[in-house]
Amino acid sequence: MEKVHILDHPLLQHKLSILRDERTGSKEFREVVSEIATLMCYEATRDLPLEEVEIKTPITTAKFKTLAGKKLAIVPVLRAGLGMVDGILELLPAAKVGHIGLYRDPETLEPVEYYCKMPNDIAERDIIILDPMLATGGSASAAIQFIKNYDVKHIKLMNIIAAPEGIERVHKDHPDVEIYVAAVDEKLNEHGYIVPGLGDAGDRIFGTK
Ligand SMILES: O=P(O)(O)OC[C@H]1O[C@H](OP(=O)(O)OP(=O)(O)O)[C@H](O)[C@@H]1O
Numbered sequence: 605m606e607k608v609h610i611l612d613h614p615l616l617q618h619k620l621s622i623l624r625d626e627r628t629g630s631k632e633f634r635e636v637v638s639e640i641a642t643l644m645c646y647e648a649t650r651d652l653p654l655e656e657v658e659i660k661t662p663i664t665t666a667k668f669k670t671l672a673g674k675k676l677a678i679v680p681v682l683r684a685g686l687g688m689v690d691g692i693l694e695l696l697p698a699a700k701v702g703h704i705g706l707y708r709d710p711e712t713l714e715p716v717e718y719y720c721k722m723p724n725d726i727a728e729r730d731i732i733i734l735d736p737m738l739a740t741g742g743s744a745s746a747a748i749q750f751i752k753n754y755d756v757k758h759i760k761l762m763n764i765i766a767a768p769e770g771i772e773r774v775h776k777d778h779p780d781v782e783i784y785v786a787a788v789d790e791k792l793n794e795h796g797y798i799v800p801g802l803g804d805a806g807d808r809i810f811g812t813k
């Protein structure tokens with residue numbers, strides 16, 4: 605499990621409990637998903653490369669660190685991943701944004717692709733895939749493979765809640781991909797929903813149920 609980062613900061617745990625509460629309406633749900641994405645981004649970018657620059661402070665001149673300009677892109681998995689985009693761009697305003705449209709067939713639980721638009725220079729960028737839910741792992745595994753087909757070398761996956769089954773699946777299919785989650789829940793139910801989870805993230809963000 606060394607490729608799984610469980611981000612259990614008290615602020616994240618508190619905000620996640622708001623998402624889990626069935627009484628939380630779409631407006632607050634959207635706001636909190638975005639805030640969680642910002643907090644998770646802080647940790648998921650811990651390994652960004654730095655370079656040394658000389659800066660003149662009001663007192664003296666000395667060497668300090670700035671970001672080395674690593675090119676990044678974020679790729680939300682539609683629909684629910686869209687809820688995490690603005691929160692990430694708060695911290696990474698220069699990141700480009702690709703989109704993958706996938707929905708999970710309710711009978712087979714297999715991902716069905718319906719949209720894709722990536723930045724032209726995606727092969728030069730490190731990628732963070734965004735999706736609040738990692739359930740069976742079928743959607744995440746398909747999204748990762750899709751991006752690998754563009755010759756991308758470094759991919760991270762960011763989910764708010766994961767089921768153990770989803771983590772296993774991504775590890776098996778893509779052992780090189782690091783996963784960042786705020787919680788690993790107990791299991792999946794017979795419909796492939798995460799237990800205890802938060803329900804259907806896309807429906808709760810967009811108010812479609
Ligand atoms: O790990 P998996 O078993 O593949 O399930 C997870 C997927 O299911 C949800 O999307 P959904 O199919 O509900 O689409 P939506 O975002 O449009 O609601 C979720 O946002 C993931 O993309």
Ligand SMILES: O=c1cc[nH]c(=O)[nH]1
Nearest residue numbers: 739797798803804805
């Ligand atoms: O619990 C789950 C599983 C898949 N997709 C969701 O939105 N929620």
Ligand SMILES: [Mg+2]
Nearest residue numbers: 804805806807
């Ligand atoms: Mg959904």
